[in-house]
Amino acid sequence: MKVLIVDDDIIDREMIRRALQQGQVDITIDEACTVDEGIVIYDKNQYDVVLLDYRMPCRDGIEMVLELRSRVRDYGSAIIMMSSSEDETLAIECITAGAQDFIPKSEVTASRLYRAVIHSQAKFNLERELRQSYIKVKQLAESDSLTGLANRFLFDEALKVAVANNKRRKHTLALILMDIDKFKFVNDAHGHDVGDELLKTLVARISRCLRGDELFARLGGDEFAIMVTNLESADDSSIIATRLLKTLVEPFELARVTLSVSMSIGIATHPGNSINSQDLFKNADIALYRAKRLGRNQVCYFEEAMQKEFMHQYNLEAGLSHALANEEFDVFYQPVFEPNTAYLVGAEALLRWTYNGQNITPDEFIPLAEKTRLINSIGRWVIRQTVQQLAIWNENQARSMSMAINVSAVQLEDPDFAKYIGSVLLEFNVDPASIELEITETALLKQNEISLAVINNIDSLGCKISLDDFGTGYSSISHLHNFPIDIVKIDKSLIPKDIHDEKRKALISGLVGMIRSLHLNIVAEGVELEHQVELCKQLDIERVQGFFYSKAIDNQTFFDRYINKSS
Template sequence: MNILIVDDDLVDRKLIKKMLISDGSHHHDITEVTCVSEGLDAIENTHFDIILLDYNMPKEDGIEMLIEMRAKPKLGNTAIIMISSSENSALAIECIEAGAQDFLPKGDITRDSLNKALIYAKKRFEAEQRMHNSYLAVKHMAERDQLTGLSNRYHFEEILKVMIANNKRAKNCVALLALDLDNFKNINDTLGHSVGDEILIQTVERIHSCLRQNEGFARLGGDEFAVIIGGICNINQIGMIANRILAEVSKPFLHEGRTLNCSVSIGSALYPNDATESHELLKCADIAMYRSKQSGKSRISFYKEQYQYEFSRRVDIQNSIKEHIEEKNFRLFYQPVYCSKTQMMTGVEALVRWPDTTIHYTPDEFIPIAEECRLIDPLGKWIIASALEQLSLWQQSYETPLTLSINISPIQLQKKILETYLLETIKTYNLKTSSIILEITETAFMENSKEVIEILTSLSNKGFRIALDDFGMGYSSISHLISYPIDIVKLDKSMQSLDGENNKRLKIIESLSLMLKKLDFSVVAEGIETKAQHQLCKKLNIDYLQGFLFSKPMPANEINLILDDYCRKIILK
């Protein structure tokens, strides 16, 4: 063994060395030093198997060397036996608790006891090292995300606390970025989790390339990440890093020759400006990130106090949606659709409304939230079942043929179970698929177009009629009319702003209407509120009309009154 003796007493050193040399069964390389500083210098340059360390020395006690060695992994990789002229048991316990493998009173040392102590101390130290390494391995697994190798949420929160404490002493700011991939669930749902995992790994690599080595980076779960940036002097530093991340992540991903697009929304919160506690800072960054999502995604938002109210409102709406779905409290209103030539109601559009409670939210508020938190699936099923049941009642009570339009969310279109549910519900209420119009916005065609085409084509083949809603809202492309199985085109509400002076827009509407007619689409003008708009629709030979000029959305019993009136007119004729 390679042994270091640290003892200021020359006689004791010589005695111990003699005992070690006299043991002919073992060969030892022995180094002697007289104080702690010499001992530390020795272990800096040479690895020793055992250190025999005297407790009491003039300048520094051996226990100080022991504590320093155990505090520094590079110095502490050696078994240590403390030796002392004292036989105090409390002293022995202190040494063992500080990291020594054994304690030997000098008066009890013999050749045999010394050699046994060396062997046992070395084996004990090796066993302790194995246990420590196992602990470190388990600790690493507990603190790391298995897919990406990044810190997980638990470890990240510990790092954040330390980072805040360090920067507090240095009187620096700490920025926390909360990142969430946009529409990542679509990739998992349509291409599978293995592809999703590959995108996550590539995303981590791209974000890593935008960060300095000392900036904390963690995966908090799913497609959520966080970055800690210390030593912030001004907000521009945060913006520069965030914009680099936005640019890198937005670059196309390649998978088996296929191009996939993904982006990230980022929220930023600053210590101590926005919060002084780590959990509050993380909450503020999350709120800012949700603001980025609501503002169009693929951007950064800096936390503002007003966002707290907006976030709380959003959480209240989300919780209320879930509760009202379970209790079936939502209401359906129906807006009539009229034939332009006969002025007769030919169909209705089913529109979901918030329950009749003291707190009221508009569809523009709660439907996007239902889509984001995946509550649109159960809500959509309730709308389909309730609307089809009502259509069945109307068809049983009135001879007037009536179509029913149902708005289908892009989220619902991503699941083939939609078709199964529609067909089962239609069978339950003995309806024909031709009486159902499924309204799809152009936004749905911009994501997963291949899958959307397959689902819509299958629905069309089963007899459902497909309406392209809000045509001209910004994603407009004539190619959609050709590529997708569309039967009906609903012009958006931009016609409301037409007047005699807006010649360019008028000519666009005229040309668009003519083109749709030549392509044999049925055309519906929605949002008609004035007589001038009505006259324009007549001039353009629009097929169907819908808007407040004719009728607001109403409950089913008021639709009954319209149908009753039609029946009376038929009888009178």
């Protein structure tokens, strides 16, 4: 038997040790003189019994009882509390806290202590068995036996608590209800064993696409629910809904059959669609009913506006995946000029997408392309198109133009990105120095070892690196010397629209001076008015672009207006 004695009195510890050693059992005894020391020793060993003094300096023995009983570790060891006091209230407090017995030190004898140890162990073992039975019953009551997910009872209780907490935290909570389409047909045609296998495989797939902090439950049959808390906005639930639909794209390879499966999904949010958990569940159920009525394999929101926005984003994402193959992209070019001579010195390539007869703005489709990682293939297509176009335009030009190409932070995570750029430059025999890769300050904030290496590799190719939108939100002077920046593009928001705006003039004048002191070139974006052009001349800004000169135009118009004319 292994025993731990925790008592600050060395005489009492020795008395207890002698009493224990007079017993008939083989016994190993460790000692500690404080609660903290006792916990350290306890954590390193397994003990059958802990003999614990109630009154000790710094921390009382009852604190050690509470700490040991709060741990999972198979509910620990049997605990016997001891005290110089014979107060019955104290004894009850110790038993309530989790001790198996209480002995006044005045009653400590070899036989009394031995009986207390034996009885405490027997009592402790019984308590442990009861606890384990309780845990098993609790698990059976709160979990689904087939999938291991939370069941309807646990989910309902957790939803009530989450909605109550959400009222205080003022975040968005989303309830997602899901129903497997035509699941009855699976059971009828292939048997319930196949249906059960499908449910378990489906649960495994969905679990892999979740963040891990959601509550995922099987409500019964083929009905499931997911509760997502702490969302910044209701729109964030659409990301999860999209992932859920994507998990079902691939067929399910089961033991005896391969099945293609779809789900209907209904979503409601708190506080947007409800004031309590009952309303939230009811509204999500209504949304699920609408999804089924629309033809299944659908996501429906209870709120009409959210439904429209989700469908718009979902359709755009679906269209984006085929846009390259369907040749729906086009590159427009905005000319760049020297302000003093009005001489054409370059162009910025700007991507355009026409989908179902509509012009989709870059602000809409670029974030989607980044989220789906389609930006990598789209970005490579843009580079190839623009480098080839530049080669054609510069073929008979006396003075070569430059080409500015926007690069996403996602593209910078592609280790082969710089290598691809180099291969395209070689294929079309284009001078790397004539290519300017535009990177936003936001992209630099997200940089890691891979993206930093990619930026340095682009610089090693001989291409210019341009810091785009300088002066909008994340401006940091450190970017200008921590990265191989060649060009700074001053955002149009810094260029004064009012000719009398002296404060903004002073700001841009100081900014230009600072950038020039770092020996970097400057491009002013969004130049729309004549007095803005004059200001750029006064500040000796090398290059300008904006509606004063031209909006972005297609390649044929660009050629007719600028290239053919100069030829």
